[in-house]
Amino acid sequence: MQTSRVRNLLPINIYAFSLSFHSSALLTIVVPAALLQLDPARHTQDLSRLAAISAIFAMILPPIIGSWSDHVRLRGGARRSFVLAGGVINTIGLVGMYDTHSLPLYTAFLFLSLLGQGGTQSGYQALWSDVVSEEDRGASAGVQGAATLLGNIAGLASAGILGGHQVVLVMAAVMMCGMLLTVWLVRESTGPKPAAASPRPRLQIQNRRNFAIVFWSQAYVAFGMTLLMTFVLYFFRDVLHVQNATSGTASVAILALAGAVISSILMGRVSDGGKRRTLVAASGLPMAIAAIGFAVLQRADLLWLFALLFGLGYGTFLSTGWALTVDTLPDPQNVARDLGVWNVASTFPTVLAPICGGWVLSAYVGSPATGYRVLFILSGLFLAAGGAVILRMKSTVKSSIWFVPIRLLAAAVVYLYLRTAYTVRVEGRLPLRRPGTLVVSNHLHDLDGMVIPAWLTLQGPWRHPVRYAASPRLFEPGFMAMRFPLLQRLLYRLNMGAFFRAIGTLPIENQPLKRPLASFGYAVQKAYGNLPLADVFQPETLQRVGAKTTDRLSSLWSQRLAKAAQRDASLLDLKEPCRTWFLHQQRQWLEEQLQALVAAVRSGDTLYIAPEGRYSLDGRVGRFRLACDLLSEASPCTYLALLSYDPLAKRKTPIYLHFIASRPGIPLALQVRAARPITVGHVLAHWLLTSDAASFTESDAIQAVESALARLPQGASLAVPNAQARHKLVMQSLRYMTRLGVLRRQGADYTLGAVRVHEMFPQVEDILAHQRNALLDILEALDALQSLEPEPAPAPLQVQP
Structure with a gap:
C-alpha cells in the first residue's frame, strides 16, 4: 500500500486504537482483577453476572444513539459531537472506577464508562462509514483493524505491566487523547442529508438478507471469542497453574494480536479486489483450529503456536468483516442506526457466553481441566461457524455452474457468426483477474450487444457470466420473432427471458414511456391475468391493430395481431386505471433493475452497459443515463469498450472494438467520445x-x-x-x-x-x-x-x- 494512501487513512482510524485499548483489558483483566479484591469468595459468579448485565446495557444503547445521530443536525457535525460527548462520559467512568473500593459503586462507574463507550462508538462507526470512500473501504478497514489490534496489544500489555488497578488511569488518558484527535482531524459534511425519498439512496440499498448473514457471522465469532477470553485468566491460574495469571494472559493475547496486525492490513487491502466474502469465510478456520487445539492439548509450550494461528484468522476477520458489514448496510439514510443494530451481534453474545461458560465450568467443578476443554471446544465451533455462515450470502447475480458450457457455446456461436459475416478487429483486453468491473461502450447498432459480450465471455474468467444490460423486450414474447422475420409465425409466442438471464443478461428499461403495444399488454397480463383487451386499451388503439371486442391480452401474440402489436405505443393507449398503475410500477421496476446492476458490480462480476440507451442515429454519442453514474460509483474499476463501424468500406462491414481502462477524474461520456x-x-x-x-x-x-x-x-x-x-x-x-x-x-x-x-x-x-x-x-x-x-x-x- 502506498505510504501517502495510508497517511490519508490514518486520521479516521486513530480512535479505533483508543476504543480497543479501553475494551481489550476491561472485562478480561481490569474487572476480573478488581473482583478478586472486592469479592474474592464469589469472583467467578460476580464476573458472569457483571459481564452479562454490562453486555445488555451496551447492546441496547448503540441502536438508540445511532438513530439519534442519523437525524440530528449539530454545529460541527453530529457524528463528531457524539464522539466527543461519549468520550468524556467514558473517561469520567474510568476515573471513578480507579478510586472506588465498594463493589456497588464500582459497578455504577463501570456502567457509566460503558454508557460513554456505547455513545462514542456509535458516533465513530457512523463517522467512519460517512467519510471513507467506497474504493478505499477495504484498505481503510485494514488500517482500522491494525489500529484496533495495536490498541488491544497496548491495553493488554499495559494491564499486564501496571496491573488491573493502575491501568485504568492510562485507559482514561488514551480515551481522551484519541477522542480529541478524531474531533480535531476528521471533518464531516454538515450540510443537510439527502431526503429519504430521493432516488439515489434507494437505488443503493443492499440485500437485507446479506446484512442479516453478516450479523450472524459477527454474533457467532463474538460468542466464541467471549467464551475464550472471559475465562482465560482463570484457566491460566486454575489449570496451567501460572504464578502470575494476569501477566500470562496478557502475554498470550499480545502474541496473537501481533500477528493479527499484519494480516489485518494485508487482508484489508486484498479485500478491495472483491474477495471480502471469501476472506471472511476463511478467517474462521484458523481461529477454530487454535481454540480447539488450545483445549485439547492444554500445554503451555504450544501456546505461542496457537496464539499466532488465532491472530492470523482474527486479523482477517476484524478488518475484512468490518468492510463487508459497511458494504451490506441496508439503508444509507440510517447508517448509525443499522451499525447500532449490527453492534448487537457483538454485544448480545457477551450476554449469553458468560452465562453459558459459567454453567459449563460449574458442571465440572471437580475436574476444571475437563470443564475448560469443553468450553474451548465450544468456542472453536462457534468461531468456525462465524466464517462458514458467510458462504450463505446470497448473490442474486451469480448463476449455476451448469450454465457455463451453455454460455461458452452461445458466445462461440456468436463469435463464429461475426467472424464470418463481418470483419472484426479487436484491440486490448480486460485483466483475467479483476474485481467487479464496469464496461461502458458507445451504442451504434444491435451488433454491439453481440460483439462485446461474446468477446468478454471468451476472454474469461468463465465461472460466472459477463453481465450485460439490455432492454426488457428481450424478456418478453415476440422479441425473437422481430429479429428473424422468416420465422415470425413460429416465434411470436416464444419467450427467451429465462435463457437470456442464464447467459448473463440483466434488464434495464430504455423506453420508459414508449414501447410496443404487446409490451404494455405483457406487463398487465403478468400482474392481473388474461384481461379483455377492451378493459386495458383505448378503443381507437384496438381499431389501429385490428383487434376484436372479444379478444383478450393473449391475442396480442396470435398470428392475426402479433405483427401489429409490435408497433410502438404510448401510455396514452392505456385506459385508466391501467395507465396510473403502469406509471407507478414503472418507477419500481426501474429501481429494482438498477439495484440488480449495482449488485452485479459490487459482487465482483463484469457488467457491460451502453449508457445511451438507444443507438445513435446521427453518429454522435448520446446523453448517458443516470445508471452509468450509479454503476461507476459502485464499481471498483471501469473499462471502456469503444466501437466504430465502417459500413462504407466493403460488404463485410469492418467492426473495430478497442478495450481500454478509464481515466479517473474525467467524465466517462467524454472519454468514450474521445x-x-x-x-x-x-x-x-x-x-x-x-x-x-x-x-x-x-x-x-x-x-x-x-x-x-x-x-x-x-x-x-x-x-x-x-x-x-x-x-x-x-x-x-x-x-x-x-x-x-x-x-x-x-x-x-x-x-x-x-x-x-x-x-x-x-x-x-x-x-x-x-x-x-x-x-x-x-x-x-x-x-x-x-x-x-x-x-x-x-x-x-x-x-x-
Missing part, C-alpha cells in the same frame, strides 16, 4: 461532404485521408494504424460506395451520387453525414480533453460542421 477508433470511412465521409472538388481520383482520396490523419490531435485512436492497409481500404471503399450508389464513377474519376442510405443502418437517413458526425464528435471530445489537461499537440484537423 477514444473511439477513427476509421477510414469517418475521414473519407468528412472529406467527401466538405471537398470543393467536383470529382476526384483514387489517389486524391488516399492523399486526403492520409493528410487528415496526419493532422489528428494527440490521443486520437486509429482503427487502422498501417498506412498500406489504409490505402487498400480507401480503394475498396470507393468501389463499394459506387456499387451502393453513394458515388458515381466515370473512368478514373468519382463524383457524389444520390444514394445516402445503407441497409445495415436502415434508420439513418444519411450514412455519409452519420460517419462525418462521428468524426466531428471524436475531435470535439479530444479538444475538450486537451482543455482539461493542456499539452502541446499537433494542429487539429480543420473541420466544417
Whole structure:
C-alpha cells in the first residue's frame, strides 16, 4: 500500500486504537482483577453476572444513539459531537472506577464508562462509514483493524505491566487523547442529508438478507471469542497453574494480536479486489483450529503456536468483516442506526457466553481441566461457524455452474457468426483477474450487444457470466420473432427471458414511456391475468391493430395481431386505471433493475452497459443515463469498450472494438467520445461532404485521408494504424460506395451520387453525414480533453460542421 494512501487513512482510524485499548483489558483483566479484591469468595459468579448485565446495557444503547445521530443536525457535525460527548462520559467512568473500593459503586462507574463507550462508538462507526470512500473501504478497514489490534496489544500489555488497578488511569488518558484527535482531524459534511425519498439512496440499498448473514457471522465469532477470553485468566491460574495469571494472559493475547496486525492490513487491502466474502469465510478456520487445539492439548509450550494461528484468522476477520458489514448496510439514510443494530451481534453474545461458560465450568467443578476443554471446544465451533455462515450470502447475480458450457457455446456461436459475416478487429483486453468491473461502450447498432459480450465471455474468467444490460423486450414474447422475420409465425409466442438471464443478461428499461403495444399488454397480463383487451386499451388503439371486442391480452401474440402489436405505443393507449398503475410500477421496476446492476458490480462480476440507451442515429454519442453514474460509483474499476463501424468500406462491414481502462477524474461520456477508433470511412465521409472538388481520383482520396490523419490531435485512436492497409481500404471503399450508389464513377474519376442510405443502418437517413458526425464528435471530445489537461499537440484537423 502506498505510504501517502495510508497517511490519508490514518486520521479516521486513530480512535479505533483508543476504543480497543479501553475494551481489550476491561472485562478480561481490569474487572476480573478488581473482583478478586472486592469479592474474592464469589469472583467467578460476580464476573458472569457483571459481564452479562454490562453486555445488555451496551447492546441496547448503540441502536438508540445511532438513530439519534442519523437525524440530528449539530454545529460541527453530529457524528463528531457524539464522539466527543461519549468520550468524556467514558473517561469520567474510568476515573471513578480507579478510586472506588465498594463493589456497588464500582459497578455504577463501570456502567457509566460503558454508557460513554456505547455513545462514542456509535458516533465513530457512523463517522467512519460517512467519510471513507467506497474504493478505499477495504484498505481503510485494514488500517482500522491494525489500529484496533495495536490498541488491544497496548491495553493488554499495559494491564499486564501496571496491573488491573493502575491501568485504568492510562485507559482514561488514551480515551481522551484519541477522542480529541478524531474531533480535531476528521471533518464531516454538515450540510443537510439527502431526503429519504430521493432516488439515489434507494437505488443503493443492499440485500437485507446479506446484512442479516453478516450479523450472524459477527454474533457467532463474538460468542466464541467471549467464551475464550472471559475465562482465560482463570484457566491460566486454575489449570496451567501460572504464578502470575494476569501477566500470562496478557502475554498470550499480545502474541496473537501481533500477528493479527499484519494480516489485518494485508487482508484489508486484498479485500478491495472483491474477495471480502471469501476472506471472511476463511478467517474462521484458523481461529477454530487454535481454540480447539488450545483445549485439547492444554500445554503451555504450544501456546505461542496457537496464539499466532488465532491472530492470523482474527486479523482477517476484524478488518475484512468490518468492510463487508459497511458494504451490506441496508439503508444509507440510517447508517448509525443499522451499525447500532449490527453492534448487537457483538454485544448480545457477551450476554449469553458468560452465562453459558459459567454453567459449563460449574458442571465440572471437580475436574476444571475437563470443564475448560469443553468450553474451548465450544468456542472453536462457534468461531468456525462465524466464517462458514458467510458462504450463505446470497448473490442474486451469480448463476449455476451448469450454465457455463451453455454460455461458452452461445458466445462461440456468436463469435463464429461475426467472424464470418463481418470483419472484426479487436484491440486490448480486460485483466483475467479483476474485481467487479464496469464496461461502458458507445451504442451504434444491435451488433454491439453481440460483439462485446461474446468477446468478454471468451476472454474469461468463465465461472460466472459477463453481465450485460439490455432492454426488457428481450424478456418478453415476440422479441425473437422481430429479429428473424422468416420465422415470425413460429416465434411470436416464444419467450427467451429465462435463457437470456442464464447467459448473463440483466434488464434495464430504455423506453420508459414508449414501447410496443404487446409490451404494455405483457406487463398487465403478468400482474392481473388474461384481461379483455377492451378493459386495458383505448378503443381507437384496438381499431389501429385490428383487434376484436372479444379478444383478450393473449391475442396480442396470435398470428392475426402479433405483427401489429409490435408497433410502438404510448401510455396514452392505456385506459385508466391501467395507465396510473403502469406509471407507478414503472418507477419500481426501474429501481429494482438498477439495484440488480449495482449488485452485479459490487459482487465482483463484469457488467457491460451502453449508457445511451438507444443507438445513435446521427453518429454522435448520446446523453448517458443516470445508471452509468450509479454503476461507476459502485464499481471498483471501469473499462471502456469503444466501437466504430465502417459500413462504407466493403460488404463485410469492418467492426473495430478497442478495450481500454478509464481515466479517473474525467467524465466517462467524454472519454468514450474521445477514444473511439477513427476509421477510414469517418475521414473519407468528412472529406467527401466538405471537398470543393467536383470529382476526384483514387489517389486524391488516399492523399486526403492520409493528410487528415496526419493532422489528428494527440490521443486520437486509429482503427487502422498501417498506412498500406489504409490505402487498400480507401480503394475498396470507393468501389463499394459506387456499387451502393453513394458515388458515381466515370473512368478514373468519382463524383457524389444520390444514394445516402445503407441497409445495415436502415434508420439513418444519411450514412455519409452519420460517419462525418462521428468524426466531428471524436475531435470535439479530444479538444475538450486537451482543455482539461493542456499539452502541446499537433494542429487539429480543420473541420466544417
